[in-house]
Amino acid sequence: MDKFIIQKSCRLKGRVRVSGAKNSCLALMAASLLTDEPLELNNVPNLVDVRTMTRVLENMGVGISRSEPGKLSLDSSRAEGLKAPYDLVRKMRASYYVLGPLTARKGKAEVSLPGGCAIGQRPIDLHLKGLSMLGAEISTSGGYIYVRADRLNGARINLTGQSGSSVGATVNVLMAATLARGVTVLEGAAAEPEIVDLAWMLKAMGAKVEGAGTDVITIEGVASLGGASHTVIPDRIETGTFAVAAAITGGDVVIADCCPEHVQSVTDLLENLGVKIEKARKTLLVRAGGEMPAFELCTAPYPGFPTDMQAQFCALATQAEGTSVIEENIFEHRTLHVSELARFGADIKVSGRKIIVRGPTPLSSAPVMASDLRASAALVLAALVADGSSEIHRIYHLDRGYEHLEVKLARLGVKIMRVST
Numbered sequence: 001m002d003k004f005i006i007q008k009s010c011r012l013k014g015r016v017r018v019s020g021a022k023n024s025c026l027a028l029m030a031a032s033l034l035t036d037e038p039l040e041l042n043n044v045p046n047l048v049d050v051r052t053m054t055r056v057l058e059n060m061g062v063g064i065s066r067s068e069p070g071k072l073s074l075d076s077s078r079a080e081g082l083k084a085p086y087d088l089v090r091k092m093r094a095s096y097y098v099l100g101p102l103t104a105r106k107g108k109a110e111v112s113l114p115g116g117c118a119i120g121q122r123p124i125d126l127h128l129k130g131l132s133m134l135g136a137e138i139s140t141s142g143g144y145i146y147v148r149a150d151r152l153n154g155a156r157i158n159l160t161g162q163s164g165s166s167v168g169a170t171v172n173v174l175m176a177a178t179l180a181r182g183v184t185v186l187e188g189a190a191a192e193p194e195i196v197d198l199a200w201m202l203k204a205m206g207a208k209v210e211g212a213g214t215d216v217i218t219i220e221g222v223a224s225l226g227g228a229s230h231t232v233i234p235d236r237i238e239t240g241t242f243a244v245a246a247a248i249t250g251g252d253v254v255i256a257d258c259c260p261e262h263v264q265s266v267t268d269l270l271e272n273l274g275v276k277i278e279k280a281r282k283t284l285l286v287r288a289g290g291e292m293p294a295f296e297l298c299t300a301p302y303p304g305f306p307t308d309m310q311a312q313f314c315a316l317a318t319q320a321e322g323t324s325v326i327e328e329n330i331f332e333h334r335t336l337h338v339s340e341l342a343r344f345g346a347d348i349k350v351s352g353r354k355i356i357v358r359g360p361t362p363l364s365s366a367p368v369m370a371s372d373l374r375a376s377a378a379l380v381l382a383a384l385v386a387d388g389s390s391e392i393h394r395i396y397h398l399d400r401g402y403e404h405l406e407v408k409l410a411r412l413g414v415k416i417m418r419v420s421t
């Protein structure tokens with residue numbers, strides 16, 4: 001298992017290029033099951049999660065080739081398989097994105113129940129509610145979900161859950177509805193940029209979708225979909241993580257090939273903390289100011305502050321002046337980074353849904369354990385400002401979602417080494 005060894009950094013300086021969005025890419029890949037024609041994806045990040053989705057689809061008979069870096073061709077014309085097995089779903093929950101397309105296209109799907117994960121229960125009731133309202137019959141047995149449908153029919157479906165909209169349920173039901181008979185209206189739909197990206201590609205494939213990016217999406221079902229060539233949007237969480245890396249080290253970083261509009265809530269908060277942000281169409285310039293004041297933030301569905309940036313801002317709060325209060329409203333147990341940040345010497349504790357951080361605290365190096373993808377990113381950020389040399393274990397979590405992280409950080413001046421143990 002690999003680990004990172006990271007030395008305390010001076011100010012990060014230079015230019016970094018953002019990769020394609022992992023979360024978008026996983027949905028776009030699953031959408032290949034909706035058509036017999038070839039699908040070509042560009043700006044595909046080279047990540048463990050993308051490779052896992054490749055295995056899920058190949059297991060069903062989808063032909064997938066990576067003709068050049070960043071380009072993926074998917075051909076579902078000979079796909080017969082209907083099953084996403086436990087062995088793959090347990091590695092990556094988003095494997096269940098095959099549910100919607102398989103139900104719509106093949107009338108059958110068998111997907112292992114994803115179960116809980118490091119950041120909470122993560123139920124899939126809204127996915128199943130949506131598919132069932134389109135006319136699918138759903139049963140569970142032996143840890144698997146079985147979905148059957150002779151034909152799906154459009155319906156008015158409210159996808160609002162206890163914590164607001166669901167990205168995953170919106171992805172699954174949107175894909176299924178493209179091939180349903182009649183009109184489907186999704187209310188309480190997620191408005192994340194990844195949904196807009198998916199809708200954009202589905203439209204290029206011949207789907208009739210309106211309203212993506214708002215909480216009401218209308219889909220008029222069509223008889224079949226064709227192929228398309230599509231470029232994955234930039235990863236907004238990677239963008240935000242590099243912005244925090246610049247801010248926490250007092251750095252000056254140009255973040256290229258990103259979409260500044262998608263990280264507005266993150267850059268707004270950084271600006272409030274005195275960080276200078278300059279935006280161009282595809283570039284963000286992040287230049288740290290002086291001392292940062294403490295802050296409050298609450299995670300919320302897009303366009304609110306992303307839960308996937310919460311852990312990174314906990315790391316930043318350790319260097320801010322005063323008491324910061326960070327409220328997690330999406331995933332109840334997304335606090336695993338708290339005890340690891342404390343190992344660096346951070347004054348941080350959990351109180352209900354809130355994480356309270358007192359700063360600024362000089363951090364000192366420590367061996368720490370990554371627990372989930374974004375928690376791991378927070379540990380890397382803390383290591384950048386911790387005295388000495390920190391070891392971050394279990395970095396396979398980072399490899400799931402950050403492409404060539406050590407290469408990109410090294411180019412910005414970080415002394416970072418990957419060691420295989």
Ligand code: UD1
Binds near residue numbers: 121123169308
């Ligand atoms: C996606 C992202 C993840 C991000 C999250 C929230 C992918 C592959 N993952 O995860 O990185 O952190 O959005 O922005 O895109 N819920 C239910 N019932 C359901 C589904 C969800 O109650 O059937 C709840 C969840 O427990 C959570 C909330 O809804 O409290 C939002 O979850 P959701 O948006 O579905 O997250 P994911 O799609 O799993």
